[in-house]
Every structure is written in C-alpha cells, then in structure tokens.
Amino acid sequence: MRVTEGELELEVPGEQTDGIEESVFYNPRQELNRDLTIATLRAYREREDRAETYLDAMTASGIRGVRAAADGWDVTCCDVNEDAVELARTNLERNDCESRATVEHRNSNALMHEQVFDVIDLDPYGTPMPFADAAFANCRDLVCVTATDTAPLCGAHFNSGVRSYSAVPRNTDYHAEMGVRILLSALARSAARFDVGVEPILTHATSHYVRTYLELEHKATAADAAINTLGHISHCEDCLYREHEFGLHADPIEECPHCGGNRMLTAGPVWLGSIRDAAFVAAVRDEIPDAFGTAEKARDLCTTLETELDEPTHYDQHKLCRNWGLPANAMDEFLTDLRKAGYAASRAHYGGTTFKTDASVGEIREATASALE
Ligand SMILES: C[S@@+](CC[C@H](N)C(=O)[O-])C[C@H]1O[C@@H](n2cnc3c(N)ncnc32)[C@H](O)[C@@H]1O
Numbered sequence: 001m002r003v004t005e006g007e008l009e010l011e012v013p014g015e016q017t018d019g020i021e022e023s024v025f026y027n028p029r030q031e032l033n034r035d036l037t038i039a040t041l042r043a044y045r046e047r048e049d050r051a052e053t054y055l056d057a058m059t060a061s062g063i064r065g066v067r068a069a070a071d072g073w074d075v076t077c078c079d080v081n082e083d084a085v086e087l088a089r090t091n092l093e094r095n096d097c098e099s100r101a102t103v104e105h106r107n108s109n110a111l112m113h114e115q116v117f118d119v120i121d122l123d124p125y126g127t128p129m130p131f132a133d134a135a136f137a138n139c140r141d142l143v144c145v146t147a148t149d150t151a152p153l154c155g156a157h158f159n160s161g162v163r164s165y166s167a168v169p170r171n172t173d174y175h176a177e178m179g180v181r182i183l184l185s186a187l188a189r190s191a192a193r194f195d196v197g198v199e200p201i202l203t204h205a206t207s208h209y210v211r212t213y214l215e216l217e218h219k220a221t222a223a224d225a226a227i228n229t230l231g232h233i234s235h236c237e238d239c240l241y242r243e244h245e246f247g248l249h250a251d252p253i254e255e256c257p258h259c260g261g262n263r264m265l266t267a268g269p270v271w272l273g274s275i276r277d278a279a280f281v282a283a284v285r286d287e288i289p290d291a292f293g294t295a296e297k298a299r300d301l302c303t304t305l306e307t308e309l310d311e312p313t314h315y316d317q318h319k320l321c322r323n324w325g326l327p328a329n330a331m332d333e334f335l336t337d338l339r340k341a342g343y344a345a346s347r348a349h350y351g352g353t354t355f356k357t358d359a360s361v362g363e364i365r366e367a368t369a370s371a372l373e
C-alpha cells in the first residue's frame with residue numbers, strides 16, 4: 001500500500017495479507033517516532049553542522065532513510081532482509097533520493113564496525129542492546145535508539161530485563177520511566193567500554209516503545225561522568241514512597257521510611273540524570289512543520305518534555321489518590337497546591353495524570369490533601 005509521510009510517498013507493506021504477515025516490517029503507529037527523528041536530525045544539524053552521514057541501520061521499508069535523504073543527509077540504509085532492501089531501493093528511487101543514499105544488504109553490526117557514521121539510528125525488533133557496542137565503538141556524534149521491549153525494560157518480564165540490560169528493573173507504578181532509565185543505564189555502560197560518554201539530548205516513552213537520542217563525547221572522562229550518573233531507586237510498594245542514590249553499589253532499604261512497611265524494591269543501576277536537554281528539545285519543536293502527520297502531538301510532547309523536572313521518578317496523581325482513598329482533583333490545581341507549599345512540580349510526559357515533584361509522598365499528601373478531602 002502507499003502511504004504519505006513527511007510529504008513523501010512510499011510503498012509499504014500492509015499489516016497483513018490474507019492472514020500471512022508481510023515479510024517487510026512497517027508500523028504506522030511509529031509515525032510520531034519518525035516525525036520526531038526528522039525534526040531532531042534538523043535541530044542537530046543546526047547545532048553540529050559537520051554532521052552529514054546517517055545510517056538507518058535497520059531500514060525495513062527504508063522509510064526513515066528516505067525521509068533523511070530527502071532532507072539532505074548522506075544516507076546508508078541497511079537491512080539483513082532481502083525484501084526490505086529491495087523495497088528501500090524502490091522507495092529511494094520513487095522519491096528521487098537514490099543519488100544521496102546507499103543501500104546495504106547485510107548485518108548492520110558488521111557494517112558499523114567497518115564504516116564510521118556521524119549519526120546511527122538503531123530500530124530493531126525488541127532490545128537494541130545487541131547493536132549497542134558496534135554503534136558506540138564507531139559512531140561519531142549521535143546514536144538514536146528505539147527499544148520496543150517495554151515489558152523487560154520495566155521489570156514486568158524480570159529475567160528478560162536482567163539478561164538484556166545487565167541491571168535489575170522493578171515493576172512499579174512509573175513503569176515507563178523505569179524502562180527509560182534502565183535503557184539509558186545500559187547504553188551508558190556500553191558506550192563507556194569504548195571511552196565514550198553519552199548525553200541524552202531527547203528521550204521519550206510513547207505507547208509501546210522508548211526512544212532516545214544520545215550525543216557522544218569520545219573522552220574517558222566523559223564516560224566516567226556518564227557512569228557517575230548511574231545509581232539505584234528504592235521504592236515502597238505500599239505507600240509509593242521512593243528515593244534514589246547515586247553509585248554502582250546498591251544499598252537496599254529494608255523498611256519504608258514513610259509507612260514502616262517492608263515491601264521495598266530496589267532497582268538499578270538506572271540512569272538518574274536528565275533525559276533531555278531542554279534547549280535542544282525546544283529547537284526540535286521548532287523544526288516540526290505543520291505538514292508532519294503527527295505535528296500537534298509531537299509539539300505537545302516536546303513542550304511537556306521541556307518543562308518536565310529532572311526527578312528520576314514520576315507519580316500518577318490518580319494512583320496516589322486511589323492509594324489515599326481520596327478523589328483526584330484537576331491536575332493544574334493539584335500542581336498549584338504543591339508549588340504554593342514551596343515544592344517544584346511539573347507535568348510529566350508519561351501520561352495525562354503523571355507529574356514530577358521534589359516533594360516526598362508524605363509531603364505531597366500534606367500539600368494537596370485538604371483540597372481533595
Ligand atoms: C522494527 S524494523 C525497522 C523499522 C524501520 N526502521 C521503520 O522505521 O519502519 C527492524 C528491521 O531490522 C532488521 N534487522 C534485524 N536484525 C538486523 C541486523 N543484524 N542487521 C540489519 N538489519 C537487521 C529486520 O529485518 C527489520 O527489517
């Protein structure tokens with residue numbers, strides 16, 4: 001079937017034909033991810049004008065590579081699937097982009113070890129970790145990563161999460177953010193093996209995937225700084241109290257300092273630093289034209305990300321209120337009460353009822369409960 005994305009027309013497989021899955025992957029629900037990729041590449045090139053080469057390491061229909069080539073990037077589209085490579089070629093030709101793109105039918109791990117790219121985009125099925133080493137060892141400026149294995153990342157599939165990310169993920173009420181921070185931790189540790197430091201300049205958890213853009217610094221001290229951003233989160237399953245501590249050693253808490261319960265979870269090492277550069281996110285938002293299919297949603301996401309506090313976990317107002325046996329009020333009113341009590345508070349991009357604050361769970365209740373009762 002034909003689709004139009006980012007003002008380009010592409011041939012992509014339908015989701016299913018006669019009950020048989022198409023051999024090449026295409027997910028229309030990832031259009032937001034792709035629109036933000038193009039806006040991020042534009043904002044990044046404004047900042048780093050030497051960035052020219054872009055590897056779409058798992059290209060499938062070629063849709064990301066075609067969109068980047070149409071934007072002037074010197075693109076390589078790679079896939080192990082022969083049908084995917086054929087389709088990527090057709091789509092590049094259809095959009096007159098074949099002179100600006102090379103198509104490689106091979107394992108992208110091998111390609112990444114042989115050739116240096118300014119920007120590498122990893123968009124595999126499930127975990128990206130099997131591709132992380134080759135990407136960090138050889139990429140010059142920016143590694144873009146999608147992870148769709150949200151159940152392992154958030155601790156719902158615990159063993160799988162431990163295997164893929166060499167960390168302990170825990171299933172909490174902020175599961176999408178647990179996924180973000182487990183993924184960033186594993187990527188930071190992979191990069192550090194090559195004396196490369198990572199800085200997440202844009203990260204979002206949307207529906208069933210996590211997407212991050214990591215700017216690289218090829219210096220051992222930058223790698224050390226990234227490792228020093230890792231630590232552990234302790235979480236009470238009863239009252240939703242949480243605290244975090246930097247460092248690679250876990251120091252588990254047996255008893256909840258807030259409710260005295262003993263159902264404490266410890267997760268880590270997780271990334272405890274910022275997941276985005278606010279000024280860069282604002283620049284990305286400015287690069288989203290109305291013509292993008294998800295323009296409004298993508299801009300809203302950037303706005304929320306820009307103002308989201310850097311606290312490593314968020315709360316869900318409805319879950320908190322349910323836990324307290326109180327009705328929830330309007331989010332804006334709730335956040336205003338927190339600010340009036342002297343705490344920092346912001347919305348979070350993880351959902352309409354999610355927020356961040358530097359207040360503890362007890363302080364949140366004290367600051368907001370009179371309006372709820
Ligand atoms: C999720 S799809 C990519 C979707 C595409 N980037 C998009 O935006 O629509 C994953 C692709 O990775 C390819 N793939 C899996 N392992 C690979 C490898 N080692 N090297 C290159 N491509 C690989 C698969 O054939 C598949 O086409």
Ligand SMILES: [Zn+2]
Pocket residue numbers: 236237238239240241256257258259260261
């Ligand atoms: Zn507790």
